[in-house]
Amino acid sequence: MLLSDGEIQEAVDSGELILEPRLGVRIQPSSIDLTLGNTLHVHSSQPVPGISIDPELLQVRQFISANTTEEDLSDGRVWKLEPGAFVIGETVERVGLPLHLAGRVEGRSRLARLGVGVHITAPKIDPGFHNNITLEIFNLGPWAIELRAGMRICTLIVERLGRSAQAGYGGVFQGAR
Amino acid sequence: MWFGDTLFYEKPIDITIALPPEKVTLTPFFHDVHILMEVGGNHYDALVPDWALSKDRRSVPALRAGRCGDKELVYFPISNEGRPTWLIPRSDLERILVK
Numbered sequence: 332m333l334l335s336d337g338e339i340q341e342a343v344d345s346g347e348l349i350l351e352p353r354l355g356v357r358i359q360p361s362s363i364d365l366t367l368g369n370t371l372h373v374h375s376s377q378p379v380p381g382i383s384i385d386p387e388l389l390q391v392r393q394f395i396s397a398n399t400t401e402e403d404l405s406d407g408r409v410w411k412l413e414p415g416a417f418v419i420g421e422t423v424e425r426v427g428l429p430l431h432l433a434g435r436v437e438g439r440s441r442l443a444r445l446g447v448g449v450h451i452t453a454p455k456i457d458p459g460f461h462n463n464i465t466l467e468i469f470n471l472g473p474w475a476i477e478l479r480a481g482m483r484i485c486t487l488i489v490e491r492l493g494r495s496a497q498a499g500y501g502g503v504f505q506g507a508r
Numbered sequence: 509m510w511f512g513d514t515l516f517y518e519k520p521i522d523i524t525i526a527l528p529p530e531k532v533t534l535t536p537f538f539h540d541v542h543i544l545m546e547v548g549g550n551h552y553d554a555l556v557p558d559w560a561l562s563k564d565r566r567s568v569p570a571l572r573a574g575r576c577g578d579k580e581l582v583y584f585p586i587s588n589e590g591r592p593t594w595l596i597p598r599s600d601l602e603r604i605l606v607k
Contacts, residue, residue, distance in 0.1 A: 370538065389553040392542040393535050421538045457586045462557045463539045465588040497516070 333361045334432075334489040342432070348489060349427025349461065355481060356424060364439065365422040367484040368463065371410055372399040372419040404480040411475040412447065412468065420466045423480070426487065427461040430495040435488040436464050442484070446472020449485040456487070458496040514581055516574035523582075524567050524606040534565060540587045543568065547600045554592035560585040567606050 334342060336358050342348035350356060350363065357364040375398070384391060399419070402410050412418060428434055434456030438449045451467045466485060470476050478484075527534070527543065535542040541561060544553045554568075561568050574581040580601050584592040 368538075372537075389544055389551050392537065392553075392555070393533065393544070396535050396537065419538075425539075455590070457590050459591070460586045461559070462588065465538055465540070 332491050334491060336360050339363055339489060342489070347429060348432060349425065351425050352423065355483070357483065359486060362437070362486040362488045364483045364486050365424045365426075365436075365464065366481050367404070367466075367478060368421045368423045369403060369405045369480045370420065371402040371404065371468075371478070372396075373402055373410075374399055374417045374419075376413055376416045404478065407479070410478045412470045412478050413475050414446075414470055414473055417467070417469045418478075420468055420478070420484070421463045422466065422485065423463070425461070425463050426456065428456060428458050428489075430458045431492050433458050433490050433492055434460070435490070436466070436485050437488060439483060439486055442476075445474065445476055446470055447476050458492060514574045514576040516581075517572065520583070521572040523570050523572055525570050525582075526567050526604050526606050527561075527565065529566070534561075538588075540589075545604075547604055548597075550597075550600060552594055552596065552600075554584045554594070555587045555589045556584050556592060557587050572601075 339348065339358055343350050343353070355366040384394065404410060410418070426434065435454040436450055436456060437454055438447070442449070448469050448471065449466045451469070453467070456464065464485070464487070468478070468484070527545065531547070532543060532545040535544070536558065537555070539558050540555050541558045542553065542555045544551065556568060568584065571583045572580055573583045576595060578598055579595045580598050582594040582596055582601065
């Protein structure tokens with residue numbers, strides 16, 4: 332069952348749902364708009380001939396880190412997301428979900444209609460998650476799109492589970508950061 | 509080996525896994541860290557939140573959630589790729605447990 336705006340507000344106020352910082356967050360009727368952080372990891376916008384990647388390879392993340400560039404959006408800098416481009420970013424907000432809540436990060440319709448998506452078939456946020464949300468941002472439209480830190484980039488849907496997830500993270504995982 | 513063959517512990521056991529620098533590569537990615545380590549000739553990896561690592565980045569907490577034959581089911585803190593899970597031979601796990 333999705334949480335409504337009032338339920339989201341209550342969950343945040345009671346500490347059941349962690350959302351930090353709250354500045355810039357906007358609660359929608361059944362979701363929460365979150366904002367884009369300062370850093371982007373930028374993939375090559377051109378096909379890279381001669382390289383194929385086995386996604387199951389354990390070293391694939393090191394490969395990605397070595398083959399993307401980091402862009403800083405602080406101090407009002409703008410990144411132009413060209414048509415066909417793909418970057419990885421994250422939310423400013425850190426989200427913490429207890430074992431009886433799960434989340435789904437989705438795009439905003441304003442951006443979708445310009446051709447911009449914020450995840451690639453991986454929207455699920457598991458119960459017990461406690462971190463900033465990583466976004467896979469791409470542009471399928473014909474225009475370059477300006478990305479700025481602090482812009483409302485995605486919306487988070489929160490769902491209450493029928494019963495809590497098993498084998499959750501108590502003890503050492505509490506009080507992260 | 510199948511999920512249904514796993515015997516889950518009634519109460520998962522908190523453990524700490526050592527990350528000896530000579531055996532481990534840590535790759536930060538936003539607020540997550542990718543752990544890639546070699547144990548007994550086998551390689552294991554997990555993407556965990558950076559807050560989960562100890563301050564000296566020499567260990568990470570985890571849970572022994574169950575067992576399946578001679579292997580242990582180990583859960584790590586949930587990251588942006590969900591819950592990293594290892595099915596690891598008990599002998600390998602015992603090598604990297606912080607006593």
